Amino acid sequence: MKPLKIGITGVRGVVGETFTPELAVGFSQAFGTYLNSGRILVCRDTRPSGPMVQASVTAGLLAAGCEVIDLGVCPTTSLQLAVSWLKAEGGIAITAGHNPSQWNALKFVRNDGLYLNSIQAEELLDIFHQGEFTKAASDRMKSSVDKQDAITYHIERLRETFDVELIAAANLKVAVDCCNGACSKLMPQWLRELGCEVLAINDDPDSPFPHRPEPKPETMAQLRAVVKAGQAEIGFAHDADGERVGIVNERGEPLSEELTFALATRIRLAENPGTVVTNVSTTSAIEEIASAYGSNVIRTPVGQAYISESMIEHRAVIGGEGSGGVSVPELHPTHDGAAAVALILQGLASSRKPVSELVGELPQLTMLKHNVAVEPNRLYSVLQNFRLAVEDEQLTIDVTDGIKVVLPHGWIHVRASNTESMIRIIAESRDPMNAQNLLNWVRDRLTK
Amino acid sequence: MRGVIGESLTPLLLTRFSQAFGTYVGPGTIVIGRDPRRSGEMVRQAVIAGLLSTGCRVVDIGMCPVPTIQLLVRHLKALGGVAITASHNPAEWNALKFIGGDGLFLSGDNAREMLDIYHQGEYTKVPGTEMRGLENLPGATDRHIKTIIDALGALPATVRKLRVVLDACNGAGSVVGPRLLEALGAEVIAINVTPDGSFPRPAEPLPENLGALSAAVKEHRADIGFAQDMDADRLAIVSDEGIPIGEDYTLVLAALRVLNHQTGSVVANLSSTSVLQAVADRFNSRLFLTKIGEVNVTQEMQRQNAVVGGEGNGGVIYPQINFARDSLVGMGLVLHLLAETGQTITQLVDGLPRFSMLKDKLPCPSHKIGAVLRMLRTEYATYPMDLRDGVKVQLPKAWFLVRGSNTEPIIRVISEAQTDMEVQEVLEEVVSKVKRCLAA
Numbered sequence: 021m022k023p024l025k026i027g028i029t030g031v032r033g034v035v036g037e038t039f040t041p042e043l044a045v046g047f048s049q050a051f052g053t054y055l056n057s058g059r060i061l062v063c064r065d066t067r068p069s070g071p072m073v074q075a076s077v078t079a080g081l082l083a084a085g086c087e088v089i090d091l092g093v094c095p096t097t098s099l100q101l102a103v104s105w106l107k108a109e110g111g112i113a114i115t116a117g118h119n120p121s122q123w124n125a126l127k128f129v130r131n132d133g134l135y136l137n138s139i140q141a142e143e144l145l146d147i148f149h150q151g152e153f154t155k156a157a158s159d160r161m162k163s164s165v166d167k168q169d170a171i172t173y174h175i176e177r178l179r180e181t182f183d184v185e186l187i188a189a190a191n192l193k194v195a196v197d198c199c200n201g202a203c204s205k206l207m208p209q210w211l212r213e214l215g216c217e218v219l220a221i222n223d224d225p226d227s228p229f230p231h232r233p234e235p236k237p238e239t240m241a242q243l244r245a246v247v248k249a250g251q252a253e254i255g256f257a258h259d260a261d262g263e264r265v266g267i268v269n270e271r272g273e274p275l276s277e278e279l280t281f282a283l284a285t286r287i288r289l290a291e292n293p294g295t296v297v298t299n300v301s302t303t304s305a306i307e308e309i310a311s312a313y314g315s316n317v318i319r320t321p322v323g324q325a326y327i328s329e330s331m332i333e334h335r336a337v338i339g340g341e342g343s344g345g346v347s348v349p350e351l352h353p354t355h356d357g358a359a360a361v362a363l364i365l366q367g368l369a370s371s372r373k374p375v376s377e378l379v380g381e382l383p384q385l386t387m388l389k390h391n392v393a394v395e396p397n398r399l400y401s402v403l404q405n406f407r408l409a410v411e412d413e414q415l416t417i418d419v420t421d422g423i424k425v426v427l428p429h430g431w432i433h434v435r436a437s438n439t440e441s442m443i444r445i446i447a448e449s450r451d452p453m454n455a456q457n458l459l460n461w462v463r464d465r466l467t468k
Numbered sequence: 469m470r471g472v473i474g475e476s477l478t479p480l481l482l483t484r485f486s487q488a489f490g491t492y493v494g495p496g497t498i499v500i501g502r503d504p505r506r507s508g509e510m511v512r513q514a515v516i517a518g519l520l521s522t523g524c525r526v527v528d529i530g531m532c533p534v535p536t537i538q539l540l541v542r543h544l545k546a547l548g549g550v551a552i553t554a555s556h557n558p559a560e561w562n563a564l565k566f567i568g569g570d571g572l573f574l575s576g577d578n579a580r581e582m583l584d585i586y587h588q589g590e591y592t593k594v595p596g597t598e599m600r601g602l603e604n605l606p607g608a609t610d611r612h613i614k615t616i617i618d619a620l621g622a623l624p625a626t627v628r629k630l631r632v633v634l635d636a637c638n639g640a641g642s643v644v645g646p647r648l649l650e651a652l653g654a655e656v657i658a659i660n661v662t663p664d665g666s667f668p669r670p671a672e673p674l675p676e677n678l679g680a681l682s683a684a685v686k687e688h689r690a691d692i693g694f695a696q697d698m699d700a701d702r703l704a705i706v707s708d709e710g711i712p713i714g715e716d717y718t719l720v721l722a723a724l725r726v727l728n729h730q731t732g733s734v735v736a737n738l739s740s741t742s743v744l745q746a747v748a749d750r751f752n753s754r755l756f757l758t759k760i761g762e763v764n765v766t767q768e769m770q771r772q773n774a775v776v777g778g779e780g781n782g783g784v785i786y787p788q789i790n791f792a793r794d795s796l797v798g799m800g801l802v803l804h805l806l807a808e809t810g811q812t813i814t815q816l817v818d819g820l821p822r823f824s825m826l827k828d829k830l831p832c833p834s835h836k837i838g839a840v841l842r843m844l845r846t847e848y849a850t851y852p853m854d855l856r857d858g859v860k861v862q863l864p865k866a867w868f869l870v871r872g873s874n875t876e877p878i879i880r881v882i883s884e885a886q887t888d889m890e891v892q893e894v895l896e897e898v899v900s901k902v903k904r905c906l907a908a
Contacts, residue, residue: 035596069596072520079514122596157474
């Protein structure tokens with residue numbers, strides 16, 4: 021079975037297999053129909069299939085009577101911010117985020133700059149399946165596509181949100197790996213505006229991804245070398261659309277992606293205590309940090325749309341996920357690599373401590389992640405069997421998203437991936453041995 | 469592949485046809501261009517998506533005449549081209565015209581093969597990592613103009629510049645016609661050269677649509693008026709007296725100029741005027757007549773190594789420059805004829821034998837066309853007959869052609885004779901026979 025996922029995070033698949041131009045045209049017609057035509061923004065990351073997908077999307081939107089504004093290559097957040105700036109009805113970001121180069125995806129953004137929530141995604145899917153799209157007559161069809169620079173606007177908004185002078189005064193030397201992705205222009209420019217000395221690598225959007233566009237320790241070898249050789253205070257790694265952030269400390273050591281949000285939360289709450297929103301599979305270090313600052317934590321299902329809506333509902337001061345996404349609500353309640361970087365640099369500047377020391381002050385937990393590939397037609401029955409096995413043991417389960425079980429020495433979380441046909445298993449404990457035992461505990465019950 | 473935007477011609481259909489074309493020609497360079505219709509941008513995006521997904525490298529030359537695309541396919545040694553235009557159809561239409569690596573439209577077996585791929589739906593899918601990009605190539609029309617000037621030269625210096633009025637119908641010729649005329653050394657007055665997707669007149673350059681041009685020619689005392697259609701492949705002429713001389717005469721005058729300089733045969737379609745035969749006879753050239761359709765003419769021109777050819781609807785093909793109906797080439801040839809002969813359009817037309825042509829069309833369901841044609845074959849069995857495209861009969865003082873339309877449920881009747889009265893008689897006779905047959 022070839023991978024194609026249509027769900028809350030949009031439409032995602034492998035180009036050359038399931039992700040065809042017809043699919044992109046059809047979903048764009050459906051989206052244009054869903055938003056009653058109107059102005060729609062389109063941006064993309066730097067994958068080789070980007071121009072093909074963008075042409076499909078533009079054709080579908082124009083046919084549905086939309087006015088299309090082309091933002092070119094830019095981070096997804098730039099598009100999300102530009103939606104209100106340009107008074108658009110919505111947007112489509114063409115990016116498969118952290119997925120490898122052969123993948124691509126459509127992410128649908130509504131008129132408040134947030135992703136469609138699960139109900140809206142269902143409605144869109146219904147229109148797609150019904151196939152009854154708005155067909156603009158030729159005299160109502162827009163005859164051209166305008167371009168706008170969303171990156172400059174994004175940087176303006178960042179400048180209003182963060183303490184640029186504080187960071188600039190610290191004269192930090194910062195390395196950044198843009199993975200030749202959508203943030204190749206924005207990130208180095210933003211860091212320079214923050215007064216940093218910038219060591220940028222892989223910042224050519226016309227070159228292929230130098231490594232898997234997922235900011236995890238195993239993809240950060242180049243960045244580590246640059247931090248060490250350049251004696252940088254910190255290194256940042258980004259995914260293809262500039263949403264997630266991974267960190268290399270001043271010694272050139274890569275941090276687990278889980279620590280990005282934990283560090284950001286600590287820095288944020290120290291200045292501004294309040295509600296924190298994160299998903300059920302993110303480290304429980306977040307609760308420990310929050311309680312130290314008298315703050316509370318709201319847990320949502322996995323997916324940015326849930327985080328964003330919950331942040332607004334609970335007036336959260338920060339939101340984020342263990343994958344390295346951080347949302348700062350003064351900018352936008354959606355993950356933004358540039359905002360995460362600014363927040364962390366603000367923490368470095370105000371504490372005058374090195375990254376390793378700041379991270380050393382965080383709760384020390386061991387999290388293990390494991391993925392099990394499952395054919396799409398068995399995915400949910402495997403999960404259901406696991407749930408029944410756990411329930412047989414009289415354990416309390418949290419079904420916010422998948423199955424989460426809190427056990428005496430830690431917790432486990434098992435769920436279907438939103439983006440690929442696999443089951444994701446996470447186990448966390450203060451003790452590394454225990455974490456491994458928890459993982460084995462899950463595996464035993466999954467294979468039954 | 470033609471349809472109405474907002475109805476049958478959807479982006480999905482356009483993408484699939486482009487995927488089928490990309491699959492058919494293989495992963496190489498494809499040149500695309502479009503006319504100024506409002507839906508052109510949507511269609512262009514759908515075409516780019518389909519072509520890129522099959523691994524083609526897409527070179528977009530922007531808004532330009534169809535013959536510019538055909539020329540660029542050959543200049544860039546591309547594997548093919550896609551022209552986005554519904555030529556003379558009204559504004560709500562659009563269409564894709566597929567061009568092979570030789571710069572000719574796909575036809576016959578080639579078109580059928582591509583259609584098979586479309587229906588089978590098994591398109592080449594290139595992996596996302598190997599997909600190629602879109603390239604914008606500016607200056608394609610400059611290259612077209614240069615090719616024409618290189619072949620024909622600027623107009624010979626005369627006592628005064630030729631004064632030309634151009635009506636580009638706000639079409640694809642708007643961006644290039646005035647520049648070509650200036651490069652040739654003519655004085656240009658241009659009307660309807662705002663390519664914004666509006667149609668200032670019906671796009672076909674028929675005499676009844678050329679009122680504004682005729683008035684402008686008279687007002688400016690111009691030597692000639694030129695009218696193009698939306699995609700700038702067809703050309704009609706208004707005389708120095710402000711009278712449309714009929715689309716048939718465009719090819720006649722172009723052929724006159726070519727045969728003045730070159731020896732060789734001429735190719736036209738079955739419905740072309742007998743004036744063309746007279747011109748060919750004057751130069752002892754052979755005239756070959758083909759089935760109707762540009763590609764039939766161009767293929768026959770290649771077989772006969774013809775020096776000029778075209779169609780009676782104002783399409784001039786001059787292979788030394790372009791194997792395509794090309795209004796720009798037509799303008800160059802006719803202006804050179806004026807300059808070289810020192811005669812006016814009126815004098816040139818008066819110097820040719822006079823024929824009178826009449827056309828009519830009757831609604832006819834496609835399943836009845838066969839019966840009509842069989843009836844005519846029996847009724848006129850004693851006269852010389854050409855059955856390649858409908859029925860063409862050579863009567864003693866006239867000819868007529870009856871054929872089913874390729875695009876609409878109608879049957880077309882065309883007749884030509886030396887006098888108005890003779891042609892009127894023949895047309896009435898044939899039309900009444902057809903009507904009787906349809907009523908039976």
